Amino acid sequence: MGLTSQSSGLNVLKKEFNLTSGYNNPVIALAGNPNTGKSTVFNELTGLKQHTGNWPGKTVIQAKGYFSHQGQQFMLVDLPGTYSLLANSTEELIARDFICFADPTVTIVVVDSTNLERNLNLVLQIMELTDNVILCLNLIDEAKRKGIEINIEHLQSELKIPVIPTIARDGYGITALKETVFRVNSGEIKIKPYKIKYSPEVENKVIELEETLEKRIGHLKNFINFHWLALRLLEGDQTILYSLEKYFVDYFPSKILSGESGVQASGVR
Amino acid sequence: MESVKSIDSNIYRTINKLSANYSPEEKEKLCDQIVTDLYTKAETIAAQSILSKEEHKSEWGERIDDILTSKWLGYPIMLLLLGGIFWLTIIGANYPSAMLAEGLFWLEEQLTTFFLWANAPQWLHGILVLGIYRTMAWVVSVMLPPMAIFFPLFTLLEDLGYLPRVAFNLDSLFKRAGAHGKQSLTMSMGFGCNAAGVIAARIIDSPREKMIAILTNNFVPCNGRFPTLIILATIFMGNVVSSPYHSIVAATVVVGIVLVGIITTLLVSWGLSKTFLKGIPSSFTLELPPYRKPQIGRIIVRSFLDRTLFVLGRAVIVAAPAGVLVWVLANTSINDISLITHLANILNPFAILIGLDGVILLAFILGLPANEIIIPIIVMSYLSVGAMLEPESTEALRTILLNNGWTWITALATMLFSLLHFPCGTTLLTIKKETASTKWAVFAFLLTTTIAIVVNFIVVQLIRLF
Amino acid sequence: MLLTQLLTGKKARVVRLTARSQKRRRLLDLGLIPDTVVKSIRRSPAGDPTAYLIRGTTLGLRSEETNLVEIKELS
Known part of the structure; x- marks a missing residue:
C-alpha cells in the first residue's frame, strides 16, 4: 500500500509549501488580503529582506522563514493574499487548505487598517476554521493620515482574539507580535475566537x-x-x-x- | 489494505450523498446568505470599531490615476516611462562601463605579467586569463552598469504600484487576444527574468490562459538580454545621428524592440487561443492598490543585491566554463583552421539567410544556459580568430564588430533574434516544472525558435530587397 | 440598470446578481452583495475594464462581469 510518508497528504502539503525541514518547530501561518503589507510583515518577522512590490499576487512562491523569540524557534509560512477563503481561486484554495489541513499552531492575519470592513470578512472566515488567530492591524500610520482611528479594545472584545497594531515597514509592533505568538504557543494566552452566527x-x-x-x-x-x-x-x-x-x-x-x-x-x- | 480503501470511498460516498440532498438552487440561496452574513457582520464590527473617519480617499492618488489611465495619455505615458528608463540606463551606463573595463583589463595585464614571470605554460595562461578572466571581465564591465541603473528604476515603478495600472490599461488587448489581463503582470516579471515570469503565471487561475502566459513570456526581453539590446542599439542605431540625440535614438530603438515583443506576445497568444489552447477568456478582477511611498534606500539596496548581483553571478558562473570552451574551440585546429571557425562555417550559410553570421548563431546556441554571455562569446570568437584587440569600451566593441562585417542590419537581426529565440535553459526547465510536462517545454522551444527564424528571414530579406 | 451602464463618478446600489455558479460566488466574494454601494471610478483607455470602488477597494472588472450585476443608481 502506498501510504508511506512519501504519499501522505501531509507530505503533499509539505512539498507544496516547501516545508522540507524544521517540522519540529511550531508552524505559524501568515494570511491576509492582497496589498496589506503582508510580505513586509513576513520580512520583518523573519529578517529576510526580500523585495516586496506593490501589486496583487506577487506572493506566488510561498515563502517560508524562521524567527525566534525567547529561545523558541517558529517556522513562518507566507500564504497567498486573498479576499476570502471560499475557494474561488487557486490562491484561496491554497490558503484555505493550509489553514484547514496543515493545522498551523497560530495563524496571523494581516489587516489593512484603512480598509477594515473588507479585511474583517477574511478574519471572520479564518476564525471559523481555526482558534489560534492573531490580528495584525497593519498600516496604522496610513490610517491615521487618512483620519481613521480604530478602537483596538473594542475590536478585540468583538473578535475575542489578540489585536496587535503595527507599522511593518518601520518595524513598529513586530516585537509585540512575536511576543503574542510566543504566549499563544506556550498556552499562556488561550484564544476562544468569536464564531459568526448566520441567519x-x-x-x-x-x-x-x-x-x-x-x-x-x-x-x-x-x-x-x-x-x-x-x-x-x-x-x-x-x-x-x-x-x-x-x-x-x-x-x-x-x-x-x-x-x-x-x-x-x-x-x- | 483493502479495507482502508473501502472505508475511504465510504466517507466520500457518505459526504457526497449528504451534499446531494440539497438542490443547486437551495445551495445558491444558502451561499448568497452566507456571504451576505459574513460581510454584514464585518461591516458592523468595522463600523463600531472605527472612531472617526474623514471622507477623503487619497485624492492625489486618484488624480495620478486620472492621468496614468486616461484615454489619450494612458498609453503614451507607458511608452515614455519605459523609454525614459532605457534612456537613463543608456546615458548612465556608458561612463562607468568604460571605467570598469579599463580597470579590469589593467588587471588582466598584471595577470599576464605574473604568468610570464612564473613561467607558466602558454595553454594555462590561455585558458585562465584569455578564456575565463577575459570573458568574466567582459560580462562584468558590459553588464553591471546597465543593470545597476535599470533594476532600481524598474523596482521603483513596481514599488509605487504602477504595474497593476499597466495591467488595467492593457487588459482589453489581452482579452481580444484570448488571454488574461494579469498576463501583463507576468510579462513585467519577465523583464526581470523569464523564469520568474513563468512562475508568476501562477496568479492566473484559468489553466488555458496560464499556459498562454507561460508559453509567451519569453517574448519579453529579460535582463540577460537587455544589455545585448541596449549595447547594440547604442553602437549601431544611436551613432547614426549626431551625439546629443544618439542616446534618445538608442532608447527609442530599444522601446521599439520591446514593442515588437509585446505585439508578438499578443499575436501568438491570439494564435494559441484559436488553435492549441482554444477557449473563451475567463473572468478578470484586478485590484488597483493605493500608491505607496516607495522606500528609496531599500529599493537601491535590494534591487542591487537581489537582482543585479544575482543575474551577474549567474552570468559569471555560466561565462567561466563558456569562456574555457570558446578558448579551447578557438585554439584547437584541424587542418590549420580552428574548430570555432569550422563550426561557424557550417552554420554560416543558414545564419546569413536570417541576417546573422555563423559566429553569432553559434553564440546563441552556446548561450542556451544563459543569454547574458552571447555578446561575450561573439567577441571572444572574433578576437580568437582575428587580431588580438583589447576591448576597452563600447567604442572598442564597435570596432571589433565592424571589422567582422557587421552593419546595422546585422545588429537589427541580432536584436530581433535575441528577442524572439528559444528561452534560456533555466526558463525551459521552469516551464517543464510549472506545466509538469516536457512536452510543453519542447513546444515552447520550437514555437519561439520557429517564430524567430521566420521573422528574421522576412525582415532581412525585405530590407535587402529595398 | 446594469453596473456596466453606470457612468464614471456615479454611485449605485447593488440590486441583485444574475451570474450563476462560480461567477456568482466570485462576484459575491468581492463584496458585491445586494445593497452594497459601489462607485464607478474610471474606465481604462480602451473603455474596458472599468474600475469600481467596492467596499473600500478599487477593483477593475470586465464588462462580462459587470453585465451580470443589476443596480439602482443613486442620485
Whole structure:
C-alpha cells in the first residue's frame, strides 16, 4: 500500500509549501488580503529582506522563514493574499487548505487598517476554521493620515482574539507580535475566537447537517470541524471533497481505520 | 489494505450523498446568505470599531490615476516611462562601463605579467586569463552598469504600484487576444527574468490562459538580454545621428524592440487561443492598490543585491566554463583552421539567410544556459580568430564588430533574434516544472525558435530587397 | 440598470446578481452583495475594464462581469 510518508497528504502539503525541514518547530501561518503589507510583515518577522512590490499576487512562491523569540524557534509560512477563503481561486484554495489541513499552531492575519470592513470578512472566515488567530492591524500610520482611528479594545472584545497594531515597514509592533505568538504557543494566552452566527435559515440547516455528519462519520470529529464542513457542503463548495481526499484521508488512514472500529463499537452499544 | 480503501470511498460516498440532498438552487440561496452574513457582520464590527473617519480617499492618488489611465495619455505615458528608463540606463551606463573595463583589463595585464614571470605554460595562461578572466571581465564591465541603473528604476515603478495600472490599461488587448489581463503582470516579471515570469503565471487561475502566459513570456526581453539590446542599439542605431540625440535614438530603438515583443506576445497568444489552447477568456478582477511611498534606500539596496548581483553571478558562473570552451574551440585546429571557425562555417550559410553570421548563431546556441554571455562569446570568437584587440569600451566593441562585417542590419537581426529565440535553459526547465510536462517545454522551444527564424528571414530579406 | 451602464463618478446600489455558479460566488466574494454601494471610478483607455470602488477597494472588472450585476443608481 502506498501510504508511506512519501504519499501522505501531509507530505503533499509539505512539498507544496516547501516545508522540507524544521517540522519540529511550531508552524505559524501568515494570511491576509492582497496589498496589506503582508510580505513586509513576513520580512520583518523573519529578517529576510526580500523585495516586496506593490501589486496583487506577487506572493506566488510561498515563502517560508524562521524567527525566534525567547529561545523558541517558529517556522513562518507566507500564504497567498486573498479576499476570502471560499475557494474561488487557486490562491484561496491554497490558503484555505493550509489553514484547514496543515493545522498551523497560530495563524496571523494581516489587516489593512484603512480598509477594515473588507479585511474583517477574511478574519471572520479564518476564525471559523481555526482558534489560534492573531490580528495584525497593519498600516496604522496610513490610517491615521487618512483620519481613521480604530478602537483596538473594542475590536478585540468583538473578535475575542489578540489585536496587535503595527507599522511593518518601520518595524513598529513586530516585537509585540512575536511576543503574542510566543504566549499563544506556550498556552499562556488561550484564544476562544468569536464564531459568526448566520441567519436562522442557514443556521438551522447547518445544525441539521452537522448532526447527520456526526451520526455518519462521527469518528472524524477530531480531524475536521463539522460545523465548517457542513457550511461548505451547504453552499455547494465543489473543492472540499477533493481537498479532503488529497490531504486528509491519505494523511490519517490509520486514524480513520481505528475510528471506524470506534463507530462499530458504538453501533454495538 | 483493502479495507482502508473501502472505508475511504465510504466517507466520500457518505459526504457526497449528504451534499446531494440539497438542490443547486437551495445551495445558491444558502451561499448568497452566507456571504451576505459574513460581510454584514464585518461591516458592523468595522463600523463600531472605527472612531472617526474623514471622507477623503487619497485624492492625489486618484488624480495620478486620472492621468496614468486616461484615454489619450494612458498609453503614451507607458511608452515614455519605459523609454525614459532605457534612456537613463543608456546615458548612465556608458561612463562607468568604460571605467570598469579599463580597470579590469589593467588587471588582466598584471595577470599576464605574473604568468610570464612564473613561467607558466602558454595553454594555462590561455585558458585562465584569455578564456575565463577575459570573458568574466567582459560580462562584468558590459553588464553591471546597465543593470545597476535599470533594476532600481524598474523596482521603483513596481514599488509605487504602477504595474497593476499597466495591467488595467492593457487588459482589453489581452482579452481580444484570448488571454488574461494579469498576463501583463507576468510579462513585467519577465523583464526581470523569464523564469520568474513563468512562475508568476501562477496568479492566473484559468489553466488555458496560464499556459498562454507561460508559453509567451519569453517574448519579453529579460535582463540577460537587455544589455545585448541596449549595447547594440547604442553602437549601431544611436551613432547614426549626431551625439546629443544618439542616446534618445538608442532608447527609442530599444522601446521599439520591446514593442515588437509585446505585439508578438499578443499575436501568438491570439494564435494559441484559436488553435492549441482554444477557449473563451475567463473572468478578470484586478485590484488597483493605493500608491505607496516607495522606500528609496531599500529599493537601491535590494534591487542591487537581489537582482543585479544575482543575474551577474549567474552570468559569471555560466561565462567561466563558456569562456574555457570558446578558448579551447578557438585554439584547437584541424587542418590549420580552428574548430570555432569550422563550426561557424557550417552554420554560416543558414545564419546569413536570417541576417546573422555563423559566429553569432553559434553564440546563441552556446548561450542556451544563459543569454547574458552571447555578446561575450561573439567577441571572444572574433578576437580568437582575428587580431588580438583589447576591448576597452563600447567604442572598442564597435570596432571589433565592424571589422567582422557587421552593419546595422546585422545588429537589427541580432536584436530581433535575441528577442524572439528559444528561452534560456533555466526558463525551459521552469516551464517543464510549472506545466509538469516536457512536452510543453519542447513546444515552447520550437514555437519561439520557429517564430524567430521566420521573422528574421522576412525582415532581412525585405530590407535587402529595398 | 446594469453596473456596466453606470457612468464614471456615479454611485449605485447593488440590486441583485444574475451570474450563476462560480461567477456568482466570485462576484459575491468581492463584496458585491445586494445593497452594497459601489462607485464607478474610471474606465481604462480602451473603455474596458472599468474600475469600481467596492467596499473600500478599487477593483477593475470586465464588462462580462459587470453585465451580470443589476443596480439602482443613486442620485
